[in-house]
Amino acid sequence: MGSSGSGVTGACVEALIARVEAEERGAAFGARVAENQRRVFQIAYGVLGNAADAEEVAQEAFLRAYQKFASLREAEKFRAWVNRIAFRLALNRQRGHRRRLARDTVWHVAGTSDAVDGARSAEERVLVQRLRSEIESLPEKFRRVLQLSIVEEMGAADVGAVLGIPAGTVRSRLHTARKLLLEAMK
Amino acid sequence: MTKACVKWKEQLLEAALTGTAAGDLEEHMKTCAACAAEFEVLQARRERMDTMLPLVARGAELPGEFRARVVAAAEAESEQKRARSVGGWVLAGATAVVTAALVMGLLLHWRAAPTVLEAELPAAERLAEWRAPSDVLLQIPGQEILQTTPRLGESYMKVPINTEEE
Numbered sequence: 001m002g003s004s005g006s007g008v009t010g011a012c013v014e015a016l017i018a019r020v021e022a023e024e025r026g027a028a029f030g031a032r033v034a035e036n037q038r039r040v041f042q043i044a045y046g047v048l049g050n051a052a053d054a055e056e057v058a059q060e061a062f063l064r065a066y067q068k069f070a071s072l073r074e075a076e077k078f079r080a081w082v083n084r085i086a087f088r089l090a091l092n093r094q095r096g097h098r099r100r101l102a103r104d105t106v107w108h109v110a111g112t113s114d115a116v117d118g119a120r121s122a123e124e125r126v127l128v129q130r131l132r133s134e135i136e137s138l139p140e141k142f143r144r145v146l147q148l149s150i151v152e153e154m155g156a157a158d159v160g161a162v163l164g165i166p167a168g169t170v171r172s173r174l175h176t177a178r179k180l181l182l183e184a185m186k
Numbered sequence: 187m188t189k190a191c192v193k194w195k196e197q198l199l200e201a202a203l204t205g206t207a208a209g210d211l212e213e214h215m216k217t218c219a220a221c222a223a224e225f226e227v228l229q230a231r232r233e234r235m236d237t238m239l240p241l242v243a244r245g246a247e248l249p250g251e252f253r254a255r256v257v258a259a260a261e262a263e264s265e266q267k268r269a270r271s272v273g274g275w276v277l278a279g280a281t282a283v284v285t286a287a288l289v290m291g292l293l294l295h296w297r298a299a300p301t302v303l304e305a306e307l308p309a310a311e312r313l314a315e316w317r318a319p320s321d322v323l324l325q326i327p328g329q330e331i332l333q334t335t336p337r338l339g340e341s342y343m344k345v346p347i348n349t350e351e352e
């Protein structure tokens with residue numbers, strides 16, 4: 001084999017390595033998405049109450065995670081990071097929504113009707129809708145803790161990691177939040 | 187039904203949340219039907235609340251293809267970024283080549299300028315000072331100010347001012 005032949009082979013090997021690395025990265029990322037997607041979606045849905053919006057937020061959170069994937073390879077790091085970013089994105093989107101709702105009341109009607117798209121029976125829908133609006137009127141520090149605590153697999157430590165507060169504080173705020181809600185749900 | 191005692195309201199809520207009434211509340215409920223009834227109501231409400239609360243967050247499901255879609259979008263985005271950065275390098279390279287050519291051109295021009303033959307200088311100077319006869323008609327008030335600015339050729343050709351000619 002001539003010298004020009006070995007040069008071509010070197011380039012081929014490099015391209016092959018790059019492709020294998022990209023594939024390996026894609027597979028690792030895909031695995032992380034699979035592990036976290038349900039929870040991340042619920043974090044967004046708990047805040048937004050709309051499946052389409054929550055799905056967009058979840059996708060955005062994962063795309064951002066992919067940008068930083070080199071430093072988020074570790075499962076625990078990825079999980080904590082994506083939880084936090086999804087919650088923040090959902091709150092941002094909700095703020096945008098509220099501004100739009102304030103501008104146009106017709107949208108408000110549409111917004112409330114699909115805010116319960118996941119509940120089963122009509123009675124359940126009404127109740128979930130009622131709960132949602134009662135949660136919305138809780139003081140912020142209790143509302144945030146409750147919104148995160150009702151998500152699957154979100155323990156006090158996970159909620160605390162998102163909000164930057166100790167797990168003990170999460171537990172006591174959750175207790176108060178439930179008490180306020182119980183009182184409100186007459 | 188009579189209303190529960192205001193005094194026990196807080197403890198009734200606590201009892202409903204934890205599912206157990208503290209000793210003194212339990213004693214009170216033995217003799218107070220209103221508080222005992224309120225405890226039942228609150229407990230039922232709490233159970234219902236706890237059943238429904240998760241639905242606020244878990245009321246909908248992601249579509250099955252979500253993961254594949256996200257991975258594809260992430261890879262497409264990073265591919266786009268890579269292409270953009272390659273494009274950026276190409277653009278930067280082209281800019282560098284053009285800049286180098288311009289600098290070379292200027293250098294050559296700058297080096298060529300002083301090589302104008304000595305004999306050509308007076309002619310060039312006269313050419314720069316020449317005014318068409320109609321210039322008189324075009325004169326405007328305050329023209330002297332304009333004449334103080336460098337004339338064509340002066341700043342480029344560095345023609346020395348020849349005082350002897352006047």
Ligand SMILES: [Zn+2]
Pocket residue numbers: 190191194214218220221222
């Ligand atoms: Zn009583």
